[in-house]
Amino acid sequence: MKITKVECLTVHPGWRKNLIFVRIETDAGIVGWGEAYSQYDRDRAIAAQVEEMGRYVVGRDPFEIRHILQVAFDDYAQRRASLEFHCAASGIEQALWDIVGKATDQPVYNLIGGKVRDRIRVYANGWSYKMRDADDYARAAEKVVESGFTALKLDPLPRPWRTYIPKQHIRQAVKTVRTIRDAVGPEVDILLDIHRRLAPMHAIDLANALAEFEPYWFEEPCQSENINALADVRAASPIPTVTGEALYGRAGFRPVLRERAVDIINPDVANCGGILELMYIAAAAEAEMIACSPHNYNSTTLALSATVHASAAMPNFIITEYFIPFEEFGQKICRNPLKPVDGYILLPEGPGLGIEVNEEVVRSMPGKPFPKRELPLPENEGPRAALPTKAF
Template identity: 50%
Template sequence: MKITNIRSYIVDNGTKKHWVFVRLETDAGIVGWGESYSQSDREDAIISHLAQFARYMIGRDPFQIKYTTTMLRDDYVHRRGSMEFYSALSGLEIALWDIVGQACGQPVHNLLGGRYRDKIRVYANGWAYNAKTPVDIAKAAEAVVSRGFTALKFDPFPLPVRTYVDKDIERHAVSMVSAVRDAVGDEVEVLVECSRRFSPTIASRFAKAIAQLRPYWIEEPVPAFDLDGLREVRQVSDAPIVSGETLYTKDEFRSLFASRGVDIINPDISVCGGLLELKEIAATAESHLVGVSPHNYNSTTVSLAATMQASASMPNFLLTEYFLSFDKVGSDICDEPLVPVNGHIELTDRPGIGIALREDELRKRAASGTPFRTLRTVSAEA
């Protein structure tokens, strides 16, 4: 069996972020689907890489997954990868696994050592964008819990992102977390996002301020490359510290594990290097007694399905991300939508990653341009 064609789709899902899908075709008639992580204004760069990959992939055996990804890292970018490259590579790699699973008549998790669990726990995100006050966010959190989710994540800090914020903003963030905890009760997990924005001092102060609210974790209080800063925050935080969504491949996680600065990592399957790379990162985390909660700021289709396949075989898996703001369009474009029930999604035995996309729906939603994003200008608040 040989690869015969690569196609890319940029899909408008009605939000500020488009989706990028990869479709691999073979001479055996098997089609594999992958998904690349994307950001506004970056989609064209990602699909440019995918177009260049075709020169290397046409005629290649899809079973040569490890060789293919290593070759592209070593020979195509000479080990100088960018977000756009690793996003494209990850989408390609997922599609290769989808083909291999279908060719073998097996779900991918069976090719990775078998399932460790029958269903995958998910947490809700993408539900708090319009909540500006504690009253607003409490109502939004109640609505999420009414849908059966047992864990939910949000960023309590307003935009714009700043490394240093004043005390009023810190107090507001604490009040937002407090409102969510009061609204959902003690049995629902509250995951607090910080989006890599703070200095260690402010992050540490915030961690101590919300300790009595029992957050399930504090995510990315400082940038992932600030290993000393992460360790400082972890030393004063009662809640576990999470980081890793901006890192590529297991090479970049090596220093994070050595620093002892995190309790949980959150690599993203569609940018960290793909399905097998996520599995290998998780195996290294296991040896460091670190939990894994894969990031998934992608669609609720291909990336989520691939994440579920990898997560099923991880002893140290905790839960993964499900974006409520994406699920309507995700269901429209997917042949078998992944639907959470009581905060979990059942694992399928369908060969490959377990789903396929509807090309007619992808074409209907083809993006005509990247979502407009206003860049900040110089001001008194800059």
């Protein structure tokens, strides 16, 4: 069996960013699907990488996944990786596993070691988009819990994203989380995402100020490349710390794991290198007694399914991400979308990724240019730096 075509389909799900799907044909009539991570204003560059890399995949045996990815890095990219490269490689790799699973009539998790669990816990995200008022967060959180989720994630800090912030930003975050905790009760897990924005002094202050609400985790308090900053926060934070969505491949995670700079990693199957690479990263973390919680700011179809298959075979898995605003799109383009029930997704049993894509519907929803954002000018900045304080 040989690969005859690699196609990139950029689609718009009706909310925020475009999604990037990868479709691979074979001379045996088997078609595989995958999904590359996308980011607003950069999705065209990622799609271009899928198309360029795909030219070198045509003519190869889809079973030779490891060699295809090695050639992509060593020879195609000449060992100069990037976000765009890793996203493209991830989408292609998922589609190859989909083909292999269909060819062998096996779900992917059976081909990567077999399942260690029958269901995958998920947390809700996307439910608080553009909210500012604490009461709005609380009412929305109540609806999320009423729909069956037992865990939800949010970024409690006001914008803009800056390294040094005033005390008022921390106070507002405390008010927001307190209001949510009061609304959902003590048993629902609240996950906090800081989006790599803070200096350690502010991150530590924020973690201490929020600890009384017993958050499940404190995600990406600092830039993920600054291992020392992450380690400083982990050492002082009463909340478990997380990083990984902006790290790519085993090499990107090596410094974090060696220094035990966090308690949990969250690599994304659509940008870390794919299913097998995610398994390698998780295994390395397992040896350091670090948990793995795959990131999934992707659709609720292909990338979610790839995540579920990897998580099923991952001993140190704890929870993964489900973006509620992409759910309607997933139901349109997928005949059997993965749907959480009481906060868990049951493992798909079909071959490959177990997802039946309606290609006609996918092609009817082409990507759209992302609207130009109003980014700050110097006069918009103002005095934002503040000294750390523990008085909240």
